[in-house]
Amino acid sequence: MKKINMINPLVEMDGDEMTRILWGIIKEELLNPFIELKTEYYDLGLEHRNETNDKVTTLAAEAIKKYGVGVKCATITPNAERVKEYNLKEMWKSPNGTIRSILDGTVFRAPIIVDSIKPYVRTWEKPITIARHAYGDVYKDVEMKVEGKGKAEIVFTDENGKEKRELIHDFKDGGVILGMHNLNKSIESFARSCFNFAIDTKQDLWFATKDTISKKYDHTFKDIFQEIFDAEYKEKFKELNIEYFYTLIDDAIARVVKSQGGYIWACKNYDGDVMSDMVATAFGSLAMMTSVLVSPDGYYEYEAAHGTVQRHYYNYLKGKDTSTNSMATIFAWSGALRKRGEMDNNNELIEFANNLERASLQTINEGYMTKDLALLSDLDNVKVMNSKDFIKEIRIRLEKIYNN
Template sequence: MGKKKKGLKYSPLNLAKGPHPMSFEEDRVVTMEDASQLVDHVEAAVQDVEVVIEVVCDPPSHLPPLSKDGVSLPQPTPLPNLVGEVHSITAGGDEAAVGEVDQVPFLRDKRRAGAAALSICLLSLLSIQLCIFPFSPPRPTPPDLLALRLEMAFEKIKVANPIVEMDGDEMTRVFWKSIKEKLIFPFLDLDIKYFDLGLPHRDATDDKVTIESAEASLKYNVAIKCATITPDEARVKEFNLKSMWKSPNGTIRNILNGTVFREPIICKNIPRLVPGWTKPICIGRHAFGDQYRATDAVIKGPGKLKLVFEGKEEEVELEVFNFTGAGGVAISMYNTDESIHSFAEASMATAYQKKWPLYLSTKNTILKKYDGRFKDIFQDVYETQWKSKFEAAGIWYEHRLIDDMVAYALKSEGGYVWACKNYDGDVQSDFLAQGFGSLGLMTSVLVCPDGKTIEAEAAHGTVTRHYRVHQKGGETSTNSIASIFAWSRGLAHRAKLDDNARLLDFTEKLESACVGTVESGKMTKDLALLIHGSSVTRAHYLNTEEFIDAVASELRARISA
């Protein structure tokens, strides 16, 4: 027992005389082999007592960089600090209660009273901390009664099927990485099919990566997307692009052919710009066709513009306009009965699930055939499939003109689903988000016609202004809540498809942790401005990383409760 084991410094334990601290080299990272030696040492030293070994998991913020033979190793994955109590220690059949045990921080306070703290790096480079709490037994017991128990504080949730991750651009890409590292990876054993939709990579692949990510979404049924840049002339020059690539959101939505449902994330302490909105408004945006799949052109000089359809049974030719001057512009757009039908089905299913009334808005008085087709298909789907269900639930469906609907929305209290055509939904969803408080407090989920496939994303852009500050090394306070909810909503759908109750519970706790953090007064600057206005000070808000850390702390507390 007095023989020193390689790589360890220790003082032999003699419980008859009381516990002695076992020490290790300062800031030393030990391996599983070292841990095994520790167990051997405890077994040799302790002959008549059951020793409880509690695992305290803590983000290794103080851990020095890992290396072997001069080569840097991957850094450990942080785990939440969840352990608070050792309930009992058994010795010779007698049980003695043990009070609350202090959590031992990484690489500090190794000589706590009666405890030997050890920082361990497993072969998988998962950092944990073992705290050995010996207890002197009331009476001697045979040596063969020694039992050594190792209890993990939290077991990662196994996610059976993959999800598709679509990475993005600028500031959202920066905190997207932090969200994964602090709020997702420590808790989930998750297979991710990764696609880099950052603008440089889209350009390098001639935008094929965007199409591939959408096809993967259809295969795996769940996609979670970071905000991305849609390039304009300035972006083409900034990134030296081969082409002015189309909106990745538009490309993905056209392949998935779904409906985007956006709904506010309501925090009690965040004031609304429209105070009359006491209930949420869920806006369903038809995410296929129209302006987002249109063909437009600049017309130079006089000439006749025609719209021609060459069908199998007939050909239709319509004269659109006769240009007589210097020219102008023209656009041609389309939609399909199948897509409009799916839009109607998704909208009515969502309204019925929420037990909220449903409104469809169009401008069928002007676009009598185009918008009239939306109106007719919605009415047919309602009459044949949903009317009796809606009436039994005490809800209704109604068509309104878009201008009338906007006026109604502004004076309503909320509590309904609003189905919009593609462009209307693009505009009105931002109007709703700002009215409820912030674009950073809006969920966005694309629901596909198959009823199984969804794509969850943030409803805002890449926050370029903050990214410019970040590039210069300045402090930013960027709201990441919508991106966190993209992960929670995507994973919640994965949980429902896989019948994974643990995963579903985790997503609910993640969302409540976000809201709870804000309602406790910890928030980013955009939200603090809504509360304090021009009198806001630095003390009123957290920076980008501090906020994610605060959510992580709240999440750990809710999981361990």
């Protein structure tokens, strides 16, 4: 077939460990044979982040602002062990956190549904999309250990030097203190991203916090969502026959478990982190979860929802066979290419993204899959594939689509 042309590039962010290996195989087998791939490349592998003092991460985020679309491989967020292993200059921050702060976006995560893999929650028939606020809370907290007696306070000093104080606790003995913050502007962006995504996908939107306990922090989220909905989105939701409603997060969990799925569940930053893992696992696997960061300014960054698959990578380095699931990374590429096509009115590129997903799902439904999926599949005759051969099986079906 004649290769599909791209009009504008997308931002490509390479990553670490086993997902970096899969990244190269996906490009070699599923992208370059079919597309004249145009990307602006940034190496976010930990070694290169260390060499550039992590400036490369900021450059990649700014490039997404320039081109509108990016696709990112999974990356290492270093801990003390990684600092030693990679001989790092310092414990660099999460690349995802840096990119999210620069783009001011909301992370939407949804499971990849496969016919032959049934959810653990028997009522779930449609995907549940988690909308995770990508700023603040414990991810930008300030922590302190307290030794002995003393008084802890929150102190806010305004620009005129006037202080406002709230007592946290009068300590009689040792303990710990955690301070969190958020920004009205960021919450407003989060709300608009959620409402816009609901309109784009024509799905109901649920939002849940714990405002009965957190009467100022969580209540501010609730109030901002409601004010923006009433002022800007209420009529459009009514026109599309979709619903927005707020509930307490414990009530939301009860509703979610009993539901059929097919809606967006908006959560604060940490809640979204936890609930997206729960939803992914209950639908089958973290390796079967899409993730897209949507900015209120119209920027999109696609990635896999899982990590770098460290254990498989160490086996790979020893020359051992690995059976690593690449579906989330493939769908990150298909999502980014589809969005690039939509922005450029490039129907061939949109069709390719759809066909890539179709070929990937067809491969699994025909019994060719990685080991993690084989353990979940309802099929009788399953062929467990190694990492590269699974991607090659997808290529066979993708070629058939274009040759027919």
